[in-house]
Amino acid sequence: MDSSEFRDRGKEMVDYIADYMDTLSLRRVTPEVEPGYLRDLLPSRAPRKGENFTAIMKDIERAIMPGITHWQHPNFHAYFPAGNSYPSILGDMLSAAIGCIGFSWAASPACTELEIITLDWVGKSIISTYGSASECILVALLAARHTAMRQLKNRFPFIEDGLLLSKLVAYSSKLAHSCVEKAGMIGFVKMRQLDVDEKYSLRGQVLDNAIEEDRRLGLIPFFVCGTLGTTACCSFDNIQEIGEVCAKENVWLHVDAAYAGNAMICPEFQHLLKGIENANSLNFNTNKWLQVNFDCSLMWVKDNEALTTALTVDPLYLQHKHGDKAIDFRHWGIPLSRRFRAIKLWFVIRTYGLEGLQHRIREHVRLAKLFKKLVETDDRFEIMGEVTMGLVCFRLQ
C-alpha cells in the first residue's frame, strides 16, 4: 500500500469507524458465536500472495464483527467502562503513524516530554504511563520489594537473598483486584487478603493486627495495596487509617484507584483521597473513565528513585549524552519499548478540557444515583454497598 492508496483507504476506514459508532446501538451487544467459530470462516493457511484491501474489509463484517462484543455499545454494562472518544482514536492513529518507541528521551524527545507535561496536567507529579493497572501494581510491588530487600541486606549482610525474600509479606483487602494477587505471584512474595468492614472497606485496625501477627511469626511486612473503588462494588479502603499503619510500620502503601481515581479531577470527590500523603504510589486508568481508549494507565510515585533503582539495567547501546538531565522511561517500568500514549491523552484533554472531562464523570455519577433511587422504589430489589461513583450494585430481595 502506498501513500496514495493509504489516503483513500484511510478515509474509508474513518467512514467505517464513524458509521460503526453511529449505528452501534442497532447491533447486538454480545455475539452469538461458539468457541472456534472463526476457524470455519477463515482459511487455515496464510495467503501466499498479498490480498486486495477491499477483500480484507469485506471480511470484517462477514467474519470479525459477528464475534465482537461491542464494549462501546450504549447497552454494554459488563466489567468496567471502556473509555473512548474520537479525539482519542485520532491521537492513537497519529501515534501509530509516528511509530516511535519512546524508551529513552533520546529515542524520541517529544514522546517523553509530552508524557511529563500531560501527566502534570492531570495531577502534579503523576509520573508515567503504563499499559494497565496490573502493570502499575506489579511495578509498585517490585519497587517496594527492592526497597525492603536493600534495607534487609544492610541489616543482615550475610543472610541469603532467597531466605530474606521468603519472609516478605504483602497485604490487600479481600476485595482487591485479582491483579494484586498476581503481582504477589510474579514478585514471589506472600500475599495476605484481609477482611473488610460492613462498608466493604479495609480498616487500619485489621491491617495493624495482621502485621503484628506476622511479625510475631518472623515475617517481614513490606507492601500494602489499598483500593479506591473496588472492582466488585466500588467500595473505598480507609486510606487515612491504613496509611498511618503503613507509615508506622515502614511499609510501602500503593493505592489502586484504577476506576475511581479518574473522578479525583473533580474537587467534590477529592475527600476520598484523605490520607493519601502516606501513600508511596497510586495508579488510575484513564482508559476506564477519562474518555481515553485502551491503553493508558497513569501512575504516581512518591520516591521515583525507589522505582528506578529497582528497575534500571543500563546497557551501553541504550545510553545517550543527555542521560543525566533527561528522563528515560525505560527505567520506570518493565518493557523497554513504550508506545506514545501521551499523544492520545493530550488530544483528549485539549479537546474536552478539564471541564468537559469533569462533566462526563459528574453525569455518570448523577445517573448512577438516579438509578439507585429508581431501584429503591421497587421492593423486589435491594441496593448493596454505597453508590459513590458510577456503579450501582443491587440484587433481588
Ligand code: PLP
Ligand atoms: N484494579 C481495579 C480496581 C480494577 O477495577 C481493575 C480492572 O477492572 C484492575 C485493577 C485491573 O486493570 P487492568 O486491566 O488495567 O490491569
